[in-house]
Amino acid sequence: METKRVVVLGAGFAGLHAVRALSGKPGVEVVLVDRNNHHLFQPLLYQVATAGLEAPQIAFPIRAFLRRRNNVRFLMGNAEGVEPRERVLWVEGQPVPYDYLVVGTGSRTHDFGLPGVAEYGLGLKSLDDAMKIRDRILSACEEAVRTSDPERRRALLTFVVAGGGPTGVELAGALGELRRHVIARDYPDLSPKEVRIVLIEAAPHLLSAFSPGSRAYAQGFLQSLGVELYLNERVVELTPGLVRLHSGRSIPSFTVIWSAGITGQALPGLPTTRGQRVATAPGLHLPDHPSIYVVGDLNYLEGPGGRPYPQVAPTAMQQGALAAKNILRSLRGEPPVAFRYKDKGSMATLGRSQAIAEMGPLKLRGSLAWGAWLAVHLYYLIGFRNRMMVLSNWAYSYFTYDFAVRIMHHRHVFPTPREAPIC
Amino acid sequence: METKRVVVLGAGFAGLHAVRALSGKPGVEVVLVDRNNHHLFQPLLYQVATAGLEAPQIAFPIRAFLRRRNNVRFLMGNAEGVEPRERVLWVEGQPVPYDYLVVGTGSRTHDFGLPGVAEYGLGLKSLDDAMKIRDRILSACEEAVRTSDPERRRALLTFVVAGGGPTGVELAGALGELRRHVIARDYPDLSPKEVRIVLIEAAPHLLSAFSPGSRAYAQGFLQSLGVELYLNERVVELTPGLVRLHSGRSIPSFTVIWSAGITGQALPGLPTTRGQRVATAPGLHLPDHPSIYVVGDLNYLEGPGGRPYPQVAPTAMQQGALAAKNILRSLRGEPPVAFRYKDKGSMATLGRSQAIAEMGPLKLRGSLAWGAWLAVHLYYLIGFRNRMMVLSNWAYSYFTYDFAVRIMHHRHVFPTPREAPIC
Numbered sequence: 001m002e003t004k005r006v007v008v009l010g011a012g013f014a015g016l017h018a019v020r021a022l023s024g025k026p027g028v029e030v031v032l033v034d035r036n037n038h039h040l041f042q043p044l045l046y047q048v049a050t051a052g053l054e055a056p057q058i059a060f061p062i063r064a065f066l067r068r069r070n071n072v073r074f075l076m077g078n079a080e081g082v083e084p085r086e087r088v089l090w091v092e093g094q095p096v097p098y099d100y101l102v103v104g105t106g107s108r109t110h111d112f113g114l115p116g117v118a119e120y121g122l123g124l125k126s127l128d129d130a131m132k133i134r135d136r137i138l139s140a141c142e143e144a145v146r147t148s149d150p151e152r153r154r155a156l157l158t159f160v161v162a163g164g165g166p167t168g169v170e171l172a173g174a175l176g177e178l179r180r181h182v183i184a185r186d187y188p189d190l191s192p193k194e195v196r197i198v199l200i201e202a203a204p205h206l207l208s209a210f211s212p213g214s215r216a217y218a219q220g221f222l223q224s225l226g227v228e229l230y231l232n233e234r235v236v237e238l239t240p241g242l243v244r245l246h247s248g249r250s251i252p253s254f255t256v257i258w259s260a261g262i263t264g265q266a267l268p269g270l271p272t273t274r275g276q277r278v279a280t281a282p283g284l285h286l287p288d289h290p291s292i293y294v295v296g297d298l299n300y301l302e303g304p305g306g307r308p309y310p311q312v313a314p315t316a317m318q319q320g321a322l323a324a325k326n327i328l329r330s331l332r333g334e335p336p337v338a339f340r341y342k343d344k345g346s347m348a349t350l351g352r353s354q355a356i357a358e359m360g361p362l363k364l365r366g367s368l369a370w371g372a373w374l375a376v377h378l379y380y381l382i383g384f385r386n387r388m389m390v391l392s393n394w395a396y397s398y399f400t401y402d403f404a405v406r407i408m409h410h411r412h413v414f415p416t417p418r419e420a421p422i423c
Numbered sequence: 424m425e426t427k428r429v430v431v432l433g434a435g436f437a438g439l440h441a442v443r444a445l446s447g448k449p450g451v452e453v454v455l456v457d458r459n460n461h462h463l464f465q466p467l468l469y470q471v472a473t474a475g476l477e478a479p480q481i482a483f484p485i486r487a488f489l490r491r492r493n494n495v496r497f498l499m500g501n502a503e504g505v506e507p508r509e510r511v512l513w514v515e516g517q518p519v520p521y522d523y524l525v526v527g528t529g530s531r532t533h534d535f536g537l538p539g540v541a542e543y544g545l546g547l548k549s550l551d552d553a554m555k556i557r558d559r560i561l562s563a564c565e566e567a568v569r570t571s572d573p574e575r576r577r578a579l580l581t582f583v584v585a586g587g588g589p590t591g592v593e594l595a596g597a598l599g600e601l602r603r604h605v606i607a608r609d610y611p612d613l614s615p616k617e618v619r620i621v622l623i624e625a626a627p628h629l630l631s632a633f634s635p636g637s638r639a640y641a642q643g644f645l646q647s648l649g650v651e652l653y654l655n656e657r658v659v660e661l662t663p664g665l666v667r668l669h670s671g672r673s674i675p676s677f678t679v680i681w682s683a684g685i686t687g688q689a690l691p692g693l694p695t696t697r698g699q700r701v702a703t704a705p706g707l708h709l710p711d712h713p714s715i716y717v718v719g720d721l722n723y724l725e726g727p728g729g730r731p732y733p734q735v736a737p738t739a740m741q742q743g744a745l746a747a748k749n750i751l752r753s754l755r756g757e758p759p760v761a762f763r764y765k766d767k768g769s770m771a772t773l774g775r776s777q778a779i780a781e782m783g784p785l786k787l788r789g790s791l792a793w794g795a796w797l798a799v800h801l802y803y804l805i806g807f808r809n810r811m812m813v814l815s816n817w818a819y820s821y822f823t824y825d826f827a828v829r830i831m832h833h834r835h836v837f838p839t840p841r842e843a844p845i846c
Contacts, residue, residue, distance in 0.1 A: 037561060037831040056477040059830045063609035073612065076565040076834075094569065127832065138460060142499040146517065186486035189496065407482045408460040409550065411499075 006327055007031045007089050007098040009079050009267075011039045011062050013313050013380075014104035014296030017320030023069035025328060030072040031098075033091055037062055037076055040127060043313065043377055046167060048130040049257070050174035051138065051182070051406045052352070055127050079105070081268035084289040100291050100327045103270065103278070104320060107297035107311060110263035116238030121258035124167065131409055136255050137178070139412035145189045155252035156414065157195045160243050162235050163260035164201025165208070166348035169218055171257055172199040173351040176225035182406070198251055200230045200243075202260075207356075209310070209346050214356040217365050221350045235260070240415045254414050262311060264298045273300050277308070283336030284323045293326070295319035303341060314344040317380065347373045429750055430454045430512050430521040432502050432690075434462045434485050436736050437527035437719030440743030446492035448751060453495040454521075456514055460485055460499055463550060466736065466800055469590060471553035472680070473597035474561070474605070474829045475775070478550050502528070504691035507712040523714050523750045526693065526701070527743060530720035530734060533686035539661030544681035547590065554832060559678050560601070562835035568612045578675035579837065580618045583666050585658050586683030587624025588631070589771035592641055594680055595622040596774040599648030605829065621674055623653045623666075625683075630779075632733070632769050637779040640788050644773045658683070663838045677837050685734060687721045696723050700731070706759030707746045716749070718742035726764060737767040740803065770796045 006022055008015045011034040022030050038059040047053040066072050077091040082101065089096045109123030122133045137159065144156040159175050161168045175197045184192045199206070199222065206222075206229070207215045222229065230245070235256075237244040243251040264276035270292070273279045277300035278286070284299065286292045296316035302308050309315050319339060326336035345359025347369070355369035364372055378391055429445055431438045434457040445453050461482040470476040489495050500514040505524065512519045532546030545556050560582065567579040582598050584591045602618045622629070622645065629645075629652070630638045645652065653668070658679075660667040666674040687699035693715070696702045700723035701709070707722065709715045719739035725731050732738050742762060749759040768782025770792070778792035787795055801814055 035834075037565060037829070054477065054479040055832075056479070056830055061609075061829045063829070067609065075569060077569065092569075127830075131832075142460060146498060146500065146515075186484075186490065406460070406484045406486070407479050407550075409478075409554075411458075 003027055003029050004099040004331060005029050005031065005097070006100045006102065006324075007033060007096055008102045008104065009033045009089065010104035010106060010296070011036070011065075012042075012104055012106050012296060012316060014106075014316035014320035014323075015102065016065065017317045018102045018104065018293075018295065018324040019066075019069070019072055021321050021324030022327070023072050025071070027331060028071060028328070030069075031075055031096060032062065032066070032072060033075045033077060033079060033089070033096070034062060035076070035078045036127075038127075039065065041377075042125075045124055045127075045130045046170045046174055048127070049124055049133040050171065050178055051134050052174055052177075054407075055131060059127055079267055082292070083269060084286070084292055087291060098291070100293070100330070102293045102295060102320070102323050102327075103267070103298060104294075104296040104316065105265045105267065105298055106316075107262035108265045109258055110261035111258065112261060114235060114237060117235070117258055120238040120240055121162070121256050123258050124171070125262070133255075133257055135408050135410050136412045137175075138406060138408040140255055140414070141183065141187055141190065142408075142411075143414055144194070145187065151252070154194065154196070155241055156254055157190070158198065158251060158253040158255070159196070160198045160200065160251055160253045160256045162200045162243075162256060162258050164199055164203065164206035164229075164231070165259065166346065167259040168199055168201070168257075169206055169222065170349050171259060172197055172222055172227045173225060173349065176222065176227050177351050180225070186406075196228060196253075197226065198228045198230060198253075200233050200235060200245070202232070202234045204232050206231070207348065210348075210356060210358055211363060214358055214363060214365065218348065218350055218356055221354060225351060262297065264300075266298060270294070274308075275300070281336075282338035283326050284319055284339055285326070285336065290330075293323035295323050301339060309339075309341050312346075313380065315341060318342060344376075347376065349373055426450055426452050427522040427754060428452050428454065428520070429523045429525065429747075430456060430519055431525045431527065432456045432512065433527035433529060433719070434459070434488075435465075435527055435529050435719060436739035437529075437743035437746075438525065439488065440740045441525045441527065441716075441718065441747040442489075442492070442495055444744050444747030445750070446495050448494070450754060451494060451751070453492075454498055454519060455485065455489070455495060456498045456500060456502060456512070456519070457485060458499070458501045459550075461550075462488065464800075465548075468547055468550075468553045469593045469597055471550070472547055472556040473594065473601055474557050475597055475600075477830075478554060482550055502690055505715070506692060507709070507715055510714060521714070523716070523753070525716045525718060525743070525746050525750075526690070526721060527717075527719040527739065528688045528690065528721055529739075530685035531688045532681060533684035534681065535684060537658060537660060540658070540681055543661040543663060544585070544679050546681050547594070548685070556678075556680055558831050558833050559835045560598075561829060561831040563678055563837070564606065564610055564613065565831075565834075566837055567617070568610065574675070577617065577619070578664055579677055580613070581621065581674060581676040581678070582619070583621045583623065583674055583676045583679045585623045585666075585679060585681050587622055587626065587629035587652075587654070588682065589769065590682040591622055591624070591680075592629055592645065593772050594682060595620055595645055595650045596648060596772065599645065599650050600774050603648070609829075619651060619676075620649065621651045621653060621676075623656050623658060623668070625655070625657045627655050629654070630771065633771075633779060633781055634786060637781055637786060637788065641771065641773055641779055644777060648774060685720065687723075689721060693717070697731075698723070704759075705761035706749050707742055707762055708749070708759065713753075716746035718746050724762060732762075732764050735769075736803065738764060741765060767799075770799065772796055 041058040044058045080090045082089050111117035140156045144153050147153045161171045179192050179195045234246040266272045270278050278294040279300040284293045297311040347357040349355045355373045357364040357369040357372045464481040467481045503513045505512050534540035563579045567576050570576045584594045598620045602615050607615045657669040689695045693701050701717040702723040707716045720734040770780040772778045778796045780787040780792040780795045
């Protein structure tokens with residue numbers, strides 16, 4: 001039997017699950033393409049951004065993952081476009097022909113076209129993003145130490161999070177812990193009272209995907225941590241030193257983390273629909289080009305309720321696995337299986353030892369929910385044999401929170417008062 | 424008694440030892456200034472550069488070090504100059520007055536004015552340097568996977584180290600191990616035979632500071648690891664893709680690590696002498712301004728043999744401690760004590776489990792030397808209570824060498840053949 005080549009574009013949750021299901025299968029060779037050399041465990045990006053974990057602890061080299069997968073090769077590069085009729089993926093000027101293509105390029109930060117957000121907002125979708133946020137926060141604290149002007153000092157120590165979904169809530173909680181534990185102890189020249197943490201959300205409540213009880217719990221937790229909640233509020237513009245809000249209010253701040261929305265990262269050659277996502281048939285392939293599968297955040301497929309499946313990790317993992325399964329079925333001449341989403345529920349951490357977790361009727365809160373969160377995330381760490389090592393690694397960092405995770409790599413230079421009027 | 428202020432500039436070995444000796448002393452307040460927020464354990468920088476350790480494992484947040492040192496404050500910023508008569512240190516436009524100043528700003532990479540070295544050579548004096556080298560090496564391997572042109576492929580996989588002192592030898596050894604263990608196993612598309620590692624040294628032998636026996640041992644080790652030794656050879660020019668040598672030979676390479684020399688990092692206001700170092704009296708203060716002490720790599724002081732003390736870590740640590748002691752003596756009206764260098768010997772690792780170590784008549788080689796190297800470096804880890812944590816941290820990374828330490832942060836874009844002719 002002639003060997004067929006499957007090209008998997010993107011080494012995120014979707015892509016790696018597809019690779020895992022195809023590795024070792026006879027008659028199939030796989031080429032995994034990604035612009036980075038590592039898989040990023042995105043659920044913990046916010047920890048790197050708030051100096052709770054170090055970057056290497058959530059990034060896994062792709063080549064290590066492929067070590068025993070002998071029918072899988074890795075090609076590092078940026079994909080420029082796809083030619084569905086020729087069955088060619090273009091990677092940095094080189095053609096990569098395929099028999100099947102699985103596109104799992106995910107999503108990127110969405111600025112909604114709002115002025116200043118792309119330039120001054122800090123997204124959180126990559127390691128670089130996370131390091132940038134962390135360096136910004138640490139730089140702001142160090143500069144505040146040297147600043148006597150109270151207005152400028154206040155703006156330096158005001159950290160704004162736009163977007164009250166799980167990411168925003170986790171960020172705000174982590175910032176609250178940073179203030180309470182790190183700033184209080186390591187910055188004798190600063191008072192934690194000088195630090196403001198503001199979470200902005202357009203809806204009347206945080207965490208739309210959760211039940212009212214969990215929302216209230218999360219809200220209460222954040223408020224007890226001193227996070228200011230601006231609900232029913234939207235950002236309309238960002239300038240270098242100011243956040244302008246819909247209500248007319250404004251917040252002087254040099255650090256605005258933008259977690260208010262994502263949009264698909266398609267590539268030329270693929271038709272896009274709402275949210276820059278790519279619509280597929282229930283079997284996850286393009287209706288016009290059944291050799292192309294789209295999985296994960298980039299995929300647009302409506303469920304029984306008429307709503308598209310959520311852009312979360314479980315969707316990506318399940319779709320990656322199904323695309324691989326359908327490719328193998330296709331090779332055997334069998335029809336594809338329709339995607340059936342298994343709702344694994346929703347979780348969000350609250351600070352360093354609490355969380356909310358819901359799955360169907362089961363609703364957990366507090367430390368128990370946090371334990372569940374940890375167990376689930378460890379389990380889903382893409383089947384690395386070294387889950388134990390990662391667990392001990394995280395535990396080490398977590399319990400030595402007071403120790404080592406605050407290296408600033410690149411200092412941020414804040415605009416001068418003239419460049420960034422605060423009033 | 425009025426409190427006197429000691430400003431310590433530089434949180435390297437010298438500065439931190441000075442701070443340690445001054446902390447808790449009555450009548451003294453200390454301001455520690457550094458342009459980074461962390462102390463860098465430089466002896467292990469080469470490990471980060473060759474993907475053997477991660478950056479956070481050798482960088483220690485200064486604020487954590489100062490946690491219980493109540494008479495010490497930290498100010499992060501670039502020092503711009505000093506006014507000895509006014510006793511003011513200028514830090515980013517702000518005057519920092521002092522009663523005593525301890526300058527431990529260290530050294531930086533020296534390019535000897537050779538064309539192309541500053542632009543194309545990769546120094547190894549900071550975390551940024553190390554990360555850059557590592558990203559370069561990993562990028563080169565990934566690009567080689569995608570390159571069919573054998574000449575370009577060869578140049579991508581040729582790694583040159585200029586300078587056969589301990590740093591160069593350690594780098595070359597680590598690169599040899601990377602080839603043997605990592606490239607062989609994780610890059611099925613590359614053959615280790617395609618990888619060249621070249622070490623260039625101007626003298627007829629490596630490691631001038633060591634005995635002939637140790638030199639021969641090191642040389643034999645590197646050769647058995649497949650490192651090509653170009654002795655009696657010097658770099659005369661670097662271009663984007665070529666290393667030009669004094670003998671007329673040239674080596675096509677895109678990665679040239681420059682460890683051939685260092686020069687002092689003085690600051691405006693201080694008089695410099697040979698090697699851009701600052702000459703002091705035997706008590707480590709400036710003859711004309713006894714309130715200013717210079718310690719570590721920046722210090723120039725001749726020993727009994729007429730030669731300046733070596734720019735190594737033990738010198739820095741001993742001088743930092745003595746400067747503090749002399750300041751305290753000065754406060755009590757006592758005369759300063761002259762610096763007496765305790766030669767702690769020399770060490771250099773060879774690959775991952777061997778080393779050479781000499782102290783006076785004692786000469787060790789192999790695994791025993793490596794054990795001694797480890798013990799010494801742990802001991803001198805600046806008195807952190809968490810030596811045990813650091814040890815387990817390193818041990819973890821070391822023994823999971825095959826696991827996780829090869830995240831590429833920023834991809835390097837190699838010049839095209841037209842931009843960098845190799846022939």
